[in-house]
Amino acid sequence: MDKIVICGGNKLKGEVVISGSKNSALPILFASLLTDEPAVINNVPSLDDVSTTLLSLSFIGKKIIKRGNTVEVYSSDSRTYKHRAPYDLVSKMRASILIMGPLLARLKKVDVSLPGGCAIGARPIDIHLEAFKKMGAEFSIEGGCVKTHARDGLRGNTTINLRFPSVGATENVLLAAVLVEGKTTIVNAACEPEIEDLAIVLNKMGAKVTGAGTKNVVIEGVSELHGFEHEVIPDRIEAATYMVAAAITKGEIILKKVIPQHLKSINDKFKKSGLYIKESDRTIYVKWIKDLEPQNIKTGAYPEFPTDVQAQWMTLMCLINGKSSIKEDVFENRFLHVNELRRLGADISIDDKIVNIKGVKKFSGAPVIMSDLRAGAALILAGLAACGTTTVSRIYHLDRGYEMLEKKMKKLGADIKRICD
Ligand code: UD1
Numbered sequence: 001m002d003k004i005v006i007c008g009g010n011k012l013k014g015e016v017v018i019s020g021s022k023n024s025a026l027p028i029l030f031a032s033l034l035t036d037e038p039a040v041i042n043n044v045p046s047l048d049d050v051s052t053t054l055l056s057l058s059f060i061g062k063k064i065i066k067r068g069n070t071v072e073v074y075s076s077d078s079r080t081y082k083h084r085a086p087y088d089l090v091s092k093m094r095a096s097i098l099i100m101g102p103l104l105a106r107l108k109k110v111d112v113s114l115p116g117g118c119a120i121g122a123r124p125i126d127i128h129l130e131a132f133k134k135m136g137a138e139f140s141i142e143g144g145c146v147k148t149h150a151r152d153g154l155r156g157n158t159t160i161n162l163r164f165p166s167v168g169a170t171e172n173v174l175l176a177a178v179l180v181e182g183k184t185t186i187v188n189a190a191c192e193p194e195i196e197d198l199a200i201v202l203n204k205m206g207a208k209v210t211g212a213g214t215k216n217v218v219i220e221g222v223s224e225l226h227g228f229e230h231e232v233i234p235d236r237i238e239a240a241t242y243m244v245a246a247a248i249t250k251g252e253i254i255l256k257k258v259i260p261q262h263l264k265s266i267n268d269k270f271k272k273s274g275l276y277i278k279e280s281d282r283t284i285y286v287k288w289i290k291d292l293e294p295q296n297i298k299t300g301a302y303p304e305f306p307t308d309v310q311a312q313w314m315t316l317m318c319l320i321n322g323k324s325s326i327k328e329d330v331f332e333n334r335f336l337h338v339n340e341l342r343r344l345g346a347d348i349s350i351d352d353k354i355v356n357i358k359g360v361k362k363f364s365g366a367p368v369i370m371s372d373l374r375a376g377a378a379l380i381l382a383g384l385a386a387c388g389t390t391t392v393s394r395i396y397h398l399d400r401g402y403e404m405l406e407k408k409m410k411k412l413g414a415d416i417k418r419i420c421d
Pocket of ligand 1: 022023024026094095124125126127128129164165166167168169194307308330331332
């Protein structure tokens with residue numbers, strides 16, 4: 001299995017172009033199932049999760065052409081679509097559950113294996129299923145597979161009140177409701193920029209979605225949707241990861257092709273800690289100018305601090321003099337990186353949902369293991385700051401969500417390489 005080896009201590013300096021957002025690209029790719037006309041999607045990052053999505057689309061019946069970061073999706077006839085996602089694809093990526101919305105709307109039934117993905121908690125799909133039940137679908141779970149059926153088609157004129165603003169459930173309902181007759185209202189919807197990006201695509205296809213990006217989303221169903229061309233928004237989580245890289249190595253990085261307002265909660269915390277940040281239209285300039293101050297954070301649904309940056313932030317706080325805390329309020333088991341950070345010298349204690357950190361002067365390089373995608377990013381960042389060599393294994397997690405990470409880090413001055421065992 002491949003490993004990443006990092007000799008820490010180099011200050012990162014230079015420019016990095018942020019890739020398209022993984023979490024935006026995936027639902028937009030699944031939106032192509034809503035039409036038989038061509039879809040052209042630009043700025044799609046080359047990642048394992050994208051490959052898994054393209055395999056799922058091909059399995060269902062789409063033809064895919066990928067040229068660099070552009071994906072073209074074609075189909076012959078939706079009547080020939082398969083109405084299921086196989087276990088070997090769904091087990092690799094939780095977002096595969098997003099085939100449910102479009103296929104329920106178009107084919108009235110869909111079988112999806114129970115999803116996998118990052119090992120960060122139970123991650124059930126009850127909110128998705130409750131929403132589809134409200135829209136008239138029935139479901140049963142047989143042999144590790146959710147079989148969903150809307151015998152008379154999905155119903156509109158419904159209000160769906162999500163008990164938690166789940167990103168995936170909001171997207172799944174959107175992906176179904178656009179083709180359901182009548183008005184569907186999502187209350188307590190997720191407000192993430194990726195939801196807005198998906199709604200823009202759906203409206204380009206002819207859908208009538210209003211309020212995306214707020215807690216109340218209204219969808220007036222239409223009978224048919226059309227092809228589209230779209231450029232995926234930049235990956236705010238990747239951007240935040242490079243900002244931590246600048247801060248933790250006392251460096252200076254210009255992030256290109258970002259949308260600064262998508263990073264507001266993160267930038268506010270960075271600024272409070274004393275990191276110099278200058279934002280302009282599509283650029284963020286980050287410079288370490290003085291020792292940073294510890295900051296407490298609590299993760300939450302957008303616009304709060306994103307859970308996907310919690311692990312990277314923790315790595316940074318571990319090396320800041322003083323005490324800080326992190327409360328993880330989105331996932332129930334997202335501290336798997338703590339033990340690995342301790343191996344490098346971190347002083348962290350866990351009390352249920354809260355982590356307390358006492359800053360240490362330095363990390364010492366050691367072999368560590370990734371448990372999930374963002375924990376993996378946290379360990380890479382730790383390696384960049386550590387004295388000596390850090391060897392990170394199980395890096396397949398990283399390949400799910402970071403495009404050309406070693407190449408980008410190397411260009412910024414990191415001593416990092418991938419080795420094959
Ligand atoms: C998406 C993101 C992921 C991010 C997460 C939270 C994608 C592809 N992934 O994941 O990177 O970490 O949002 O911002 O966009 N929950 C339930 N029942 C459900 C659905 C969710 O209990 O039916 C719980 C989850 O276990 C979790 C919380 O709700 O505790 C948030 O999950 P959700 O917002 O659905 O995350 P994903 O869409 O899976």
